[in-house]
Amino acid sequence: MKPQELRQLDTAALIRLLNEEREKLRELRFKTGQGQLKNVKEIKAVRTLIAQIKTITHKI
Known part of the structure; x- marks a missing residue:
């Protein structure tokens, strides 16, 4: 998800x-x-998304 899409969501x-x-x-x-995990880049993508969500919720 892009940050612009995340900003449009409500807090819940x-x-x-x-x-x-x-x-x-x-x-x-x-x-x-x-x-069992073949693509370890997936971990980085999830961590980045978590950081983006936390940043947006903090600004609200």
Whole structure:
């Protein structure tokens, strides 16, 4: 999601999305530890999205 799209969401939707992305990051880390994850760039993308969501919620 682009930052412009994130800014259009309300606070409740942002918090829900943040929780979903945190859960996704947790699952990706488990898969990495087990050797099941092929694309480790996915972790960086999720971390970046989490940071963007946190920044936008802080500004609200």
